[in-house]
Amino acid sequence: MKISTMKELLDAEVLCCEENLGRHVYSACGSDMMSDVLAYVKDQAVLLTGLVNSQVIRTAEMMDMICIVFVRSKLPTPEMIELAKENGMVLMTTKKRMYNACGILYQNGLVGNRLKNE
Amino acid sequence: MSEALTFHFDVDGENFTSAGQASVQVKKNLRQLxxxxxxxxxxxxxxxxxxxxxxxxAGGGMADVTVNEDTIEIVLTDHGPGIKDIDQAMQEGFSTAPDSIRQLGFGAGMGLPNMKRYTDHMHIASTVGVGTTITMQVNIPK
Known part of the structure; x- marks a missing residue:
């Protein structure tokens, strides 16, 4: 799914790296626990989270993620935006809550990773 | 690459915000290689x-990364409280981190299991009251 499509579906506001809206994401993860994100996600994914601190950006960077969506109108700090810019990572914020935001993306074809035992 | 390359980092234990800087630098260095x-x-x-x-x-520590021809070794050394029961600490979901850390998105009891998951070899040497040394290796496929 194109990042620009996610933006429309979630009625989200782009906070940085608008030039990368044409890139595609192939999987998604919704979590406020960063170690869970580090455990299961593959590359070129989007992270949906309600957590706001610089480790969110670092976690996404470690996983080679290309986009983060902050739910419930959460806003990243200027330091977080700077860190994201260094990596060309698109940051967006949506008014939607986590469950709804994930549901909308899933319904439109962006499914998460399947675990081996699923 | 004939000679091993080594990188050394001191990890500041006082600042949660800057945690991860050494890993970011290692990532950059490995990309260049x-x-x-x-x-x-x-x-x-x-x-x-x-x-x-x-x-x-552990209030911080040291990280040493060695890049050999066929493996990358990471050695993490701290002088923290040590790990009482390593088998228990390796279980997913077991954590002794305080709630204040959980609010920051960590302390879910996934750290050590994740380290094992992503490496080919991991060894923990720990003495309560003295500190912990974790050695990890990732093999480079030929």
């Missing part, structure tokens, strides 16, 4: 979890 994205990701995630652990539990 032309290693595959998967190898780079495995090394940097394992080291990042270790770095976060050192900041949460």
């Amino acid at each position: 032309g290693l595959t994205p998967e190898i780079i990701r495995r090394v940097s995630i394992a080291m990042y979890e270790g770095e976060i652990n050192m900041v949460i539990h």
Whole structure:
């Protein structure tokens, strides 16, 4: 799914790296626990989270993620935006809550990773 | 690459915000060496979890990364409280981190299991009251 499509579906506001809206994401993860994100996600994914601190950006960077969506109108700090810019990572914020935001993306074809035992 | 390359980092234990900087730097260094994205990701995630652990539990420590021809070794050393029961600490979901850390998105009891998950070899040497040394290796496929 194109990042620009996610933006429309979630009625989200782009906070940085608008030039990368044409890139595609192939999987998604919704979590406020960063170690869970580090455990299961593959590359070129989007992270949906309600957590706001610089480790969110670092976690996404470690996983080679290309986009983060902050739910419930959460806003990243200027330091977080700077860190994201260094990596060309698109940051967006949506008014939607986590469950709804994930549901909308899933319904439109962006499914998460399947675990081996699923 | 005939000679091993080594990188040394001091991990500041006072500052949660800066935790992970060493892993970011290692990721950059490994990219310059032309290693595959998967190898780079495995090394940097394992080291990042270790770095976060050192900041949460041990007041910081040291990280040494050695890049050999066929393997990358990460050695994390701290002088923190040590791990009482390593088998228990390796279980997913077991954590001694305080709630204040959980609010920051860590302390879910996934750190050590993740480090094992992403490396080919991991060894923990720990003495209560003295500190912990974790050695991890990621093999570079030929």
